[in-house]
Amino acid sequence: MAELIDLTPIAAYQYLQENPANSVLVDIRSSMEYLFVGHPVGSIHIAWIDEPDWDVNPNFVRDIERLLTVRFKGLDPKTETAIVLCCRSGKRTQDAAAALLAAGFQQVLHVNEGFEGERDEHQHRSTLGGWRFHGLPWEQC
Secondary structure: OOOOEEEOHHHHHHHHHHOOOOEEEEEOOOHHHHHHHOEEOOOEEOOOEEOOOOEEOOOHHHHHHHHHHHHOOOOOOOOOOEEEEEOOOOOHHHHHHHHHHHOOOOOEEEEOOOOOOOOOOOOOOOOOOOOOOOOOOEEOO
8 A cells, every 4th residue: 555755855856856757746835825935946836725715625636637647648647656745844745645645646755844844933934944944946926
């Protein structure tokens, strides 16, 4: 049975660089987070939970499968591709990954510190961990 693979931001970036022919980074944060907080360069945005109602995206699994089918023509999206999930701190990705694994996807990984990491003693993010903290490529609107 497939399980979620836990990667540090640096390991996730390295994995994506070494496996460009069958892996994709999917940022599952809200549209506002993706655009205004910033996102990893090259990531694809498919929200797990989004405004205005903050409900789980009922099309999430189908949207991921469509992305993989189009991007990696000729590969089975559930068994021959890898999805690397990223959220703010690595928590939402676990729920999204569970949905993908339940749907039969075999290679599901997540960035365990997320894009911004946990909050420090001053309630600030990007000071203790996360994609940005580690100086990995990112951009914002």
